[in-house]
Amino acid sequence: MSKINIDQVARYAFVSRSVVSRVLNNHPHVSDVARERVLNVIKKYNYQRNSAARSLAAKNTREIGILSTRNPNDVMSNGFSTLLYLGVFEECLAQRYSVRQMFISTEMKEEFQKFILNEHTLDGVILFAEEVTDLLAEELLFREIPAVLIGHAPGFSSISSVDVDNFAGSYSAVTHLVRLGHRNIGAMVGSQLLQESQDRLAGYRKALVDAGVPVNEAYVSVGGYTQKSGHDKMLSRIKRQPEVTAWFCASDTMAMGALSALHKSGQRVPDDVAVVGFDDLSFARYTIPPLTTIRQPIYQKGRYAARMLIDLINGKQTDIEHRNLKPDLVVRESCGHHSGMRHKGGHAP
Amino acid sequence: MSKINIDQVARYAFVSRSVVSRVLNNHPHVSDVARERVLNVIKKYNYQRNSAARSLAAKNTREIGILSTRNPNDVMSNGFSTLLYLGVFEECLAQRYSVRQMFISTEMKEEFQKFILNEHTLDGVILFAEEVTDLLAEELLFREIPAVLIGHAPGFSSISSVDVDNFAGSYSAVTHLVRLGHRNIGAMVGSQLLQESQDRLAGYRKALVDAGVPVNEAYVSVGGYTQKSGHDKMLSRIKRQPEVTAWFCASDTMAMGALSALHKSGQRVPDDVAVVGFDDLSFARYTIPPLTTIRQPIYQKGRYAARMLIDLINGKQTDIEHRNLKPDLVVRESCGHHSGMRHKGGHAP
DNA sequence: GGAGCGATTGGAAGCGGTTCCAATCCATTC
DNA sequence: GAATGGATTGGAACCGCTTCCAATCGCTCC
Numbered sequence: 217m218s219k220i221n222i223d224q225v226a227r228y229a230f231v232s233r234s235v236v237s238r239v240l241n242n243h244p245h246v247s248d249v250a251r252e253r254v255l256n257v258i259k260k261y262n263y264q265r266n267s268a269a270r271s272l273a274a275k276n277t278r279e280i281g282i283l284s285t286r287n288p289n290d291v292m293s294n295g296f297s298t299l300l301y302l303g304v305f306e307e308c309l310a311q312r313y314s315v316r317q318m319f320i321s322t323e324m325k326e327e328f329q330k331f332i333l334n335e336h337t338l339d340g341v342i343l344f345a346e347e348v349t350d351l352l353a354e355e356l357l358f359r360e361i362p363a364v365l366i367g368h369a370p371g372f373s374s375i376s377s378v379d380v381d382n383f384a385g386s387y388s389a390v391t392h393l394v395r396l397g398h399r400n401i402g403a404m405v406g407s408q409l410l411q412e413s414q415d416r417l418a419g420y421r422k423a424l425v426d427a428g429v430p431v432n433e434a435y436v437s438v439g440g441y442t443q444k445s446g447h448d449k450m451l452s453r454i455k456r457q458p459e460v461t462a463w464f465c466a467s468d469t470m471a472m473g474a475l476s477a478l479h480k481s482g483q484r485v486p487d488d489v490a491v492v493g494f495d496d497l498s499f500a501r502y503t504i505p506p507l508t509t510i511r512q513p514i515y516q517k518g519r520y521a522a523r524m525l526i527d528l529i530n531g532k533q534t535d536i537e538h539r540n541l542k543p544d545l546v547v548r549e550s551c552g553h554h555s556g557m558r559h560k561g562g563h564a565p
Numbered sequence: 566m567s568k569i570n571i572d573q574v575a576r577y578a579f580v581s582r583s584v585v586s587r588v589l590n591n592h593p594h595v596s597d598v599a600r601e602r603v604l605n606v607i608k609k610y611n612y613q614r615n616s617a618a619r620s621l622a623a624k625n626t627r628e629i630g631i632l633s634t635r636n637p638n639d640v641m642s643n644g645f646s647t648l649l650y651l652g653v654f655e656e657c658l659a660q661r662y663s664v665r666q667m668f669i670s671t672e673m674k675e676e677f678q679k680f681i682l683n684e685h686t687l688d689g690v691i692l693f694a695e696e697v698t699d700l701l702a703e704e705l706l707f708r709e710i711p712a713v714l715i716g717h718a719p720g721f722s723s724i725s726s727v728d729v730d731n732f733a734g735s736y737s738a739v740t741h742l743v744r745l746g747h748r749n750i751g752a753m754v755g756s757q758l759l760q761e762s763q764d765r766l767a768g769y770r771k772a773l774v775d776a777g778v779p780v781n782e783a784y785v786s787v788g789g790y791t792q793k794s795g796h797d798k799m800l801s802r803i804k805r806q807p808e809v810t811a812w813f814c815a816s817d818t819m820a821m822g823a824l825s826a827l828h829k830s831g832q833r834v835p836d837d838v839a840v841v842g843f844d845d846l847s848f849a850r851y852t853i854p855p856l857t858t859i860r861q862p863i864y865q866k867g868r869y870a871a872r873m874l875i876d877l878i879n880g881k882q883t884d885i886e887h888r889n890l891k892p893d894l895v896v897r898e899s900c901g902h903h904s905g906m907r908h909k910g911g912h913a914p
Numbered sequence: 915g916g917a918g919c920g921a922t923t924g925g926a927a928g929c930g931g932t933t934c935c936a937a938t939c940c941a942t943t944c
Numbered sequence: 945g946a947a948t949g950g951a952t953t954g955g956a957a958c959c960g961c962t963t964c965c966a967a968t969c970g971c972t973c974c
Contacts, residue, residue, distance in 0.1 A: 221960055232924040237962060245922055267686055268620035269960035272929050277617065279665075286651060294848075298646050302635060305668050316628075317666040319654050337616055443851040469848075476851040499643075499818070502792040502825040504853045570930055581954040586932060594952055618930035621959050 220261045228261070229253040240265060276339050279314045280525055283352065284344040286319035294469050294497050296514060297344070300366065303518025304342060311526050313339075320348060340525045342366060343375075346410045362528040364521045368538055370411045376528065378521045378539045380512035382412050385543035386419030389492045389510050390464050394427040396551055398462035398490060402435040404449055404474065405466040413438075416466045416494065435460060439470065446473025454481045462490035462551070468497045468509055475503055475550070486552030496546050506548035513541050569610045577610070578602040589614060625688050628663045629874055632701065633693040635668035643818050643846050645863060646693070649715065652867025653691060660875050662688075669697060689874045691715060692724075695759045711877040713870045717887055719760045725877065725885045727870045729861035731761050734892035735768030738841045738859050739813050743776040745900055747811035747839060751784040753798055753823065754815040762787075765815045765843065784809060788819065795822025803830045811839035811900070817846045817858055824852055824899070835901030845895050855897035862890050 222240075226233045231250050238246045239254045246254075257263070271277045282304055284297060301317070308315050316338065340362035343349045349369040356363045357375070365377035393401050403420045406413035417436065424431050437453060439445035446465055450473065453460065465471035471493030475485060483489050485505055493500060496511035520539060527533035571589075575582045580599050587595045588603045595603075606612070620626045631653055633646060650666070657664050665687060689711035692698045698718040705712045706724070714726035742750050752769045755762035766785065773780050786802060788794035795814060799822065802809065814820035820842030824834060832838050834854055842849060845860035869888060876882035 223960080226924095233961080234924060234963080235922085238923095241962080243963095247922060250922080266621070266960050268617050268626065269929090270962080271617035272615070272621050272931085273960080273962040275929075275962090282666075286655075294644050301666060302668055305666065306635075315666050317631075317650060317654065317664050319651055443848055447851055472848060473851050476853055476855070479853045499792055499821060499848065502796055502822050504825055504828045506825070572930080582931085583933080583954060584952085587953095590932080592933095596952060599952080615930050618959090619932080621961090622930080622932040624932095624959075 220263050222263075222265065225254065225257050225261070225263050229257040271337075276529075277337050278312065279316055279338055280308065280522070280529075281316045281318055281338040281341045282344060283318050283320060283341060283348050285347050286321040286324075287347075294495075294499075296495065296497060299514045300344065300518040303515040303520075304522045305518075307519045307522035308526070311523075313522075313526060320351060322347070322351065340364070340529045342521050342525055346412070349375075362525060364525040364528065366517060366521055368411050368415075373538070374536060376524050376533075376536045376538065378517050378524065378541065379412070380517065380543050381540040382415035382543075383419040383422070384540075385494060385510040385512065386416040386464060386466065387423045388419075388543070388545045389494065390420045390423035391427065392508070392545055392547070393462045393464065393490060393492060393551060394423065394429060396462070396490065396553070399429055400432070400435070400457075400460045400462070401429070402437065402453065402457065402460040402463045403466070404437045404439060404446060404463055404470050406439065406441050408438060413466060420464050441467040441469055443469050443473035443476070446470030447477045448473070450474040450477035451481065454478070454483065460489070463492070465491060465493050468493040468495045468500050468507060471507055471509070471550075472499070472503050475507075479504070485550055490551040492551055500546075501548065503550070505550050508548045508551040509546050511544045511546045513543075516541060569612050571612075571614065574603065574606050574610070574612050578606040620686075625878075626686050627661065628665055628687055629657065629871070629878075630665045630667055630687040630690045631693060632667050632669060632690060632697050634696050635670040635673075636696075643844075643848075645844065645846060648863045649693065649867040652864040652869075653871040654867075656868045656871035657875070660871075662871075662875060669700060671696065671700065689713070689878045691870050691874055695761070698724075711874060713874040713877065715866060715870055717760050717764075722887070723885060725873050725882075725887065727866050727873065727888045727890065728761070729866065729892050730889040731764035731892075732768040732771070733889075734843060734859040734861065735765040735813060735815065736772045737768075737892070737894045738843065739769045739772035740776065741857070741894055741896070742811045742813065742839060742841060742900060743772065743778060745811070745839065745902070748778055749781070749784070749806075749809045749811070750778070751786065751802065751806065751809040751812045752815070753786045753788060753795060753812055753819050755788065755790050757787060762815060769813050790816040790818055792818050792822035792825070795819030796826045797822070799823040799826035800830065803827065803832065809838070812841070814840060814842050817842040817844045817849050817856060820856055820858070820899075821848070821852050824856075828853070835899055839900040841900055849895075850897065852899070854899050857897045857900045858895050860893045860895045862892075865890060 222233055222236050226236045229236065231254060235246060235250050236254050239251050282301065305315050338361065341356060342364050343352065344366040346367060346369050349365055349372060353363065353369065353372045353375060363375050365372065365375055367379045368377045390401060401424065403417060405417045408414055421431050435457065437449045439449045446469065463474060465474055471491050474491055478485055478489055485491055493507045493509035496509045500507040500509050524533065524537065571582055571585050575585045578585065580603060584595055584599050585603050588600050631650065654664050687710065690705060691713050692701065693715040695716060695718050698714055698721060702712065702718065702721045702724060712724050714721065714724055716728045717726045739750060750773065752766060754766045757763055770780050784806065786798045788798045795818065812823060814823055820840050823840055827834055827838055834840055842856045842858035845858045849856040849858050873882065873886065
């Protein structure tokens with residue numbers, strides 16, 4: 217049961233190597249009888265074609281890369297990326313592509329480029345996390361390697377992307393808080409270098425404006441998408457801005473950290489302070505109290521990104537697309553259900 | 566700046582293709598002057614060798630696969646796997662290997678095997694999650710594809726593995742509880758089909774026995790490593806076994822779910838009930854209260870697994886090894902600090 | 915029955931490397 | 945000065961598959 221190659225298959229099936237190749241690739245011009253003979257031999261001997269040879273001759277690898285940041289504190293510290301990978305993987309599996317996984321960081325640019333992009337050829341690449349985009353989009357464009365971004369990147373509108381509608385998400389989160397009667401609403405967002413964070417902040421502002429609530433820039437806190445950041449920021453805000461009765465956190469991880477800090481400070485959620493998150497990660501149901509949040513279709517994001525990329529590779533899609541997936545508000549308990557006006561004090565000085 | 570191949574390099578450097586290949590692969594028998602000329606041409610034209618051709622001729626791909634379960638509720642729902650992948654990736658990067666990522670599940674075995682193992686050739690595979698091992702170890706053994714397991718698998722002691730010392734971890738967790746004065750200590754563990762879960766349970770039992778505390782099998786609850794499982798199990802236990810004053814949870818995710826259930830039921834942690842987790846995932850600092858847990862070196866696990874695999878591939882290591890990494894007890898607040906005997910009642914009936 | 919034609923088939927030339935082997939160098943050694 | 949032998953070099957086969965092209969086959973149609 218040792219390995220057998222295309223020539224052997226051809227011989228056993230009494231046809232030429234060309235015919236075997238044609239049935240392997242579903243090409244036309246193969247008679248039914250020949251096809252059947254070949255298929256039988258393939259099954260009988262468990263023939264598996266050598267992918268290196270295939271790639272070499274066909275000049276493509278049927279393999280895409282997914283690149284994310286190696287910063288363990290950021291995207292990685294929660295279940296987000298794995299679910300995204302799963303989406304990418306399953307779309308690729310369906311289309312018979314495979315996925316190479318890579319992490320990069322600012323420090324290793326040189327090493328990375330050399331190895332990842334040079335040595336190994338990929339048919340296309342999915343860029344996950346904006347810092348990754350900034351690092352590599354240019355290079356990919358230059359080498360004409362098809363790419364798709366997860367999340368929109370301001371500087372690279374010429375590359376197709378998939379994202380959740382961040383603006384709409386935060387808009388509805390904040391609107392929810394306003395409807396609950398909150399007026400002094402804080403925002404805890406990610407780095408404003410990221411388009412995503414800008415959009416989430418913009419949604420927050422717009423929701424307030426539309427509701428006739430004045431926007432107080434002092435209520436906006438910028439940090440990272442981590443529990444630690446959410447925790448630390450909240451701790452410092454509680455004392456300085458006790459009049460804030462609700463916080464919009466731009467990620468569930470931040471929200472979780474915030475919850476922890478609030479608890480330490482003796483603030484009850486949602487009675488004293490309401491908290492809303494973003495993402496609906498799997499733990500959001502089990503925070504104390506369960507987190508009201510914005511659900512984004514993470515798996516779908518991955519799946520769709522892979523589909524776009526493969527279409528790009530095959531020339532099925534040529535024009536660039538910036539797809540926005542719809543987020544949903546998931547109401548649990550961290551914002552409570554009370555309504556009517558609610559003031560613990562005026563705006564911050 | 567278009568792509569250039571080995572022949573062109575040879576021509577521009579006034580040497581033969583063989584010489585170029587030798588410098589590329591650091592083979593001996595190349596004069597310094599020839600080497601330098603080749604290196605210069607390579608740099609000047611930014612030559613990058615075609616990996617498909619290399620693989621075809623050299624009969625290896627310098628690519629390994631990492632296989633995990635596609636069950637989104639299990640291993641995936643936390644940051645565990647991403648950190649593990651990072652470890653694998655970075656070791657591979659250092660050794661100039663690349664990593665293909667795959668998910669499988671029981672349902673897709675057929676499809677999977679066909680595509681993953683047949684079409685694409687991998688130099689080796691890392692199996693992550695025991696259900697994956699059960700599904701594929703046999704096949705990999707049969708095909709003589711080098712493999713390394715993350716976690717020990719009872720049925721496959723002939724395959725090298727890396728794991729944390731689960732027994733020692735839970736032993737120290739439970740010992741910690743005992744020292745704190747607890748006598749009625751419950752355990753919430755994963756499926757006993759998994760060696761890992763068996764070991765964690767065994768550590769729990771041994772710690773009790775060694776401390777002279779009778780083991781009550783009624784206090785052992787078996788579930789999955791998820792927040793949901795921890796939550797649901799705890800909810801049902803609280804009423805039935807109110808005399809239990811401390812719970813050993815075999816994962817932080819379970820512990821988080823348990824915390825949530827305890828809170829809902831009005832139990833205070835650690836005052837009424839102590840909880841200890843396992844893993845020390847990044848969120849463990851931010852649960853309410855912060856979780857006392859067993860830290861395991863996840864990144865190192867990945868890193869070490871990759872190293873073992875590559876050594877196996879290159880024949881540097883031939884004998885199988887079952888490596889146990891050391892876990893550490895991380896004391897935070899979920900177990901409190903009280904001491905002395907503590908009984909809220911006798912053992913369960 | 916033979917010309918004409920589309921469907922099938924087989925042959926052969928790559929794809930871009932690795933590696934074995936024979937040939938060539940060049941410095942020693944006798 | 946020629947023989948010796950190790951270091952270097954180039955030639956060529958080969959890895960297994962795709963694909964172009966020419967040859968063949970089997971019909972239909974006049």
